[in-house]
Amino acid sequence: MRFRVGLVLSFFALIIGVGCRKPLAPNVDRNLPPETWISAAPQDTITTKIGGSVDPDHPPTIATISVRFHLYWAGTDRDGDVAGYYYAVTETLAVPPPGFPTVPQLPGPKPQDYKFTTKTDSVFIFNVSEFRPDRQHAFFIYAVDDKGKPDATPARFVFNALDRFPPDPYIFAAWGRGPIYRLLANGTIFTRDTTVFITDSLTTGSTGNFGRAPLDTVPAASELTFMWRGEPTIQGTFITGYKYKLDEPDFISLPRDSTRKIYPLGAVAPGTKVFTLLALDQAGGAKATNRRFQMNFAPDTWFAGPDPNNFPQVGGERVLSVANWDSTTLRANETLQRTLLSSDSLVTLPAARPQRLTFFEFYQNKIYVRNEGETVHMNSWVLIHAGGSDLDSPYNVVVGSNEPALSDTQYVYAEGKFPGVVRPGPPNGSPIGFKYVLDNALVPSGTSVPFAPSPLHPVFDAARVDRNPYIGAYIPMQSAGQVFLLLKSVDGTGDLDNRIKVRPRAFYESTPNSDPLKSRVLTFSVDFPPVLEYNRAGFVPRPDTTFFTRTNIRFNLFASDVDPYDQANKPSTVGGPSTTTVLRWTVTIQGKTRLGIDTTYAPPGAFRVSTPSITISIPDYIAGPDVTAIVELCDCSECENADGTGRCITERIPFHIPAASPPTGASSTNSISRPGPGPSTGRSTPR
Numbered sequence: 001m002r003f004r005v006g007l008v009l010s011f012f013a014l015i016i017g018v019g020c021r022k023p024l025a026p027n028v029d030r031n032l033p034p035e036t037w038i039s040a041a042p043q044d045t046i047t048t049k050i051g052g053s054v055d056p057d058h059p060p061t062i063a064t065i066s067v068r069f070h071l072y073w074a075g076t077d078r079d080g081d082v083a084g085y086y087y088a089v090t091e092t093l094a095v096p097p098p099g100f101p102t103v104p105q106l107p108g109p110k111p112q113d114y115k116f117t118t119k120t121d122s123v124f125i126f127n128v129s130e131f132r133p134d135r136q137h138a139f140f141i142y143a144v145d146d147k148g149k150p151d152a153t154p155a156r157f158v159f160n161a162l163d164r165f166p167p168d169p170y171i172f173a174a175w176g177r178g179p180i181y182r183l184l185a186n187g188t189i190f191t192r193d194t195t196v197f198i199t200d201s202l203t204t205g206s207t208g209n210f211g212r213a214p215l216d217t218v219p220a221a222s223e224l225t226f227m228w229r230g231e232p233t234i235q236g237t238f239i240t241g242y243k244y245k246l247d248e249p250d251f252i253s254l255p256r257d258s259t260r261k262i263y264p265l266g267a268v269a270p271g272t273k274v275f276t277l278l279a280l281d282q283a284g285g286a287k288a289t290n291r292r293f294q295m296n297f298a299p300d301t302w303f304a305g306p307d308p309n310n311f312p313q314v315g316g317e318r319v320l321s322v323a324n325w326d327s328t329t330l331r332a333n334e335t336l337q338r339t340l341l342s343s344d345s346l347v348t349l350p351a352a353r354p355q356r357l358t359f360f361e362f363y364q365n366k367i368y369v370r371n372e373g374e375t376v377h378m379n380s381w382v383l384i385h386a387g388g389s390d391l392d393s394p395y396n397v398v399v400g401s402n403e404p405a406l407s408d409t410q411y412v413y414a415e416g417k418f419p420g421v422v423r424p425g426p427p428n429g430s431p432i433g434f435k436y437v438l439d440n441a442l443v444p445s446g447t448s449v450p451f452a453p454s455p456l457h458p459v460f461d462a463a464r465v466d467r468n469p470y471i472g473a474y475i476p477m478q479s480a481g482q483v484f485l486l487l488k489s490v491d492g493t494g495d496l497d498n499r500i501k502v503r504p505r506a507f508y509e510s511t512p513n514s515d516p517l518k519s520r521v522l523t524f525s526v527d528f529p530p531v532l533e534y535n536r537a538g539f540v541p542r543p544d545t546t547f548f549t550r551t552n553i554r555f556n557l558f559a560s561d562v563d564p565y566d567q568a569n570k571p572s573t574v575g576g577p578s579t580t581t582v583l584r585w586t587v588t589i590q591g592k593t594r595l596g597i598d599t600t601y602a603p604p605g606a607f608r609v610s611t612p613s614i615t616i617s618i619p620d621y622i623a624g625p626d627v628t629a630i631v632e633l634c635d636c637s638e639c640e641n642a643d644g645t646g647r648c649i650t651e652r653i654p655f656h657i658p659a660a661s662p663p664t665g666a667s668s669t670n671s672i673s674r675p676g677p678g679p680s681t682g683r684s685t686p687r
Contacts, residue, residue: 031079031147032077032080033077033150033152034075034076034077034080034082034145034150034151035076035151036085036141036151036155037075037155038072038073038141038155038157039072040071041065041069041072041157041159062158062159063160065160066164067126067161067163067283067285068125068234068237069126071139072121073085073087073120073155074120075151081145082144082146083148084118085116085119086115086141086142087115087140087141088113088114088140089109089113089126089138091106091126091137092105092106094129094132095129095132103136106136125237125282126161127284128284129284130286133163134160134162135160136158136159137158137161140154140156163281165234166233166280166285166286166287167230167281168233169230169242169277169289170289171275171277171289171290172229173197173225173227174224174291175197175218175225176195176196176218176219176222176295177193177194177195177223177225178193178194178219178220178222178223179193179194179392180194180219180297180391180392181429182391182429183351183429183430187352189429194219196216198218198275198291198292199215199291200215200293201289201290201292202290214293217294217298218293219295219296219391220270221265221266221392222268222295223262223265224268226275226277226291227259228242228277229259230256237281237282239256240280240281240282241253241254241255241280242254242259242279242280243280244261245275246275246276247268251276270295270393271296271493272292272293273293274290274292275290275291276288276289276290277289296392296495297391297392298491298498299388299390299489299496300388300390300489300497301386301388302386302519302520303355303356303359303384303487303520303522304350304356304385304387305356305357305358305384306340306341306356306358306369306385307338307339308369308371310335310338311369317368318368319366319368320367321365321366325365331343340385340471341360341367341383343417343419345385345421345471346412346471347417347419347421348421349421349429350387350388350389350430351387351390351429354387355387355519357519357522358370358371359384359524360385360472361377361380361381361382362380362381362575363377363379363381364577370382373523373524373525374525375525375527377477377527377528377577378526378527378563378564378565379477379565379574379578380476381474381477381575383472383473383474383475384485384487384522385471385472386434386473388431388489388497389431390431390489393427393491393492394424395424395428395430395492396492397422397423397424398432398460398461399460399461400461400462400463402462404462405469406422406460421471422458427492431489431492431497432490432491434456434457434490435453435455435487436485436486436487436488437451437486437488438475438483439451439483439484439503440479440484440644441482441505442479442644443482443639444640444643447643448505449481449644453488454473455468456468457470457471457473477526480526480636481525481643482525482526483522483523483525483526484503484505484508484522485504485523486507488500499520500517507521508521527563528561529647529648529649530560530635531560531633532559532631532633532651533558533560538556540554540556540557541629541653541655542653543653544654544655544656545656546656546657547655547657549658550617550624550657550660553617553618554613554616555587556612556613557587557631557633558612559583559585559612559633560581561583563577564577565578565582565645565646566578566580567582567642581635582610582636582637582646583633583634584608584633584634584636584639585606585612585614586607586609586632587603587614587630588602588629589602589603589627591618591623591624591626591628592623592626593621593622593623594623594660601619603616603617616629618657621660622660624659626656627654627656628652628654629652629655630652633648633650633651634646634649
């Protein structure tokens, strides 16, 4: 009973207590947020409007500011004070990532990007890149009041930061120091250390010098030194470091106090080089300068043919008959022992070979010594020997231990000589081999047929696909025309004598004789033209022959060809004539009419015939008595339609015939007559 009474009293006490509580106050934030604005900067891009609203077809222009820029901002709080500001800077990539045409969109700020400040201004240095002087950024800022409430709509502007004035780098000293070598007349190698200062750059002059060879060349095995300094171009900024690159795949970074780079001997491969230096500023921007140079002296080249005075003279030619081509017999020949056809080719280094514009020709069983401008036989071999010098490359001539063609070097040792030409070694002042470039101006059209550059010779290595085990260049001559031959020596680094960059014919025909480089192109003709055999018994007509008839005059125009080459039955090998001779005759008659007018007559059966026996009758409209036979003689059957198959000559043979009888009626004309040049004697130049 007592428990029930206590429970009731407790319940009433609870009701009375609840009825005495105060009412709850409403939960309302009356603190107004602050406002923020940027007071000194380019116009905010989100406020640009056209006609009161943003025009989607004409987005606002993004302003460009200096990479170092003084920004001002402000804030206000209507019911308190501004305690400070939070700001952030975002930026896009400087250059598009690989595989993309443009840079990505400008990102927004992350919470961790914001920094707090109580200032209302600051000098910012915005980041750019060494690869590009401008970069797109966005600046965000919002105020926070004294109760910690932020501005919910931060101020911002988007802009391009442009590094107009990066620091200036200066390479004030650069040089290469290394040895050069010369082969002296006594066979010794003279060595001298040489220092070459490097002053050329890709930015020399107002228009630059791209496409031109470097002005400075240092030895192939050089120690390279570069020294520099940098100078800021904006007051209050400083250089943060340098970057450089020569053969390195990427730029190498250096601190600001590093102003020298030395490449030790052998650290840089030969070739055309550009040393590039970047000076970096606080924004990451950079300005570049460079020095360019050639590392490795290019080799020199010359023709080193035989001395004609060492060969017997036969019929106006320097020629040696060879009865037996056996190697033992040839070694014993005293005439050949004084040429590069002997063991001298393995002993005499290219730098020791005298310069001569001569060469060998092999035809049938004869060795000819030819001078520049002479003619060689059709289907002959020509042999070109080259000399040359190289100042700084190793003599790593291509020689393999498996090469069977070098087995005869034992004979050189037996003669007490060292076969140094085919022994790799250190620099000795010589190139390691040669290439040639050939043009052939074919007759009769003169069309130039360019040949691809030859492979390197010599290459004494049976395991290589470009094996070419010959000291000289053996070239077959199977097209009639004029040859233009250019030699290019190759040094131990693979560099080529590339002073003549155009085709040899173009260079030769456009270069004055006073230019010493013209001697690097050798010219000669191919194919001896056929000849009329005037002194052969039965030859008709000889010059000034008198005939006693005007009709059925029988010509016997005997002819010969010293180097016949039948295109239909070509020889199976190079070095001799074909078994058949191709000759072709065309005859026209030139004289005067009764009125003294020059005229020409083409007799029937005398146009491009293959026989020397031609019967001719003179028409009455050629009054006589003095006439001329114009004879075209060719050693090719289709010369006009097949360039390079042979040559033609034209000769004029004057002779006499009885005068034409007086006309008995009206004068007559012949439809095939035509005016022609007046009669003359002498022979024309072959073509």
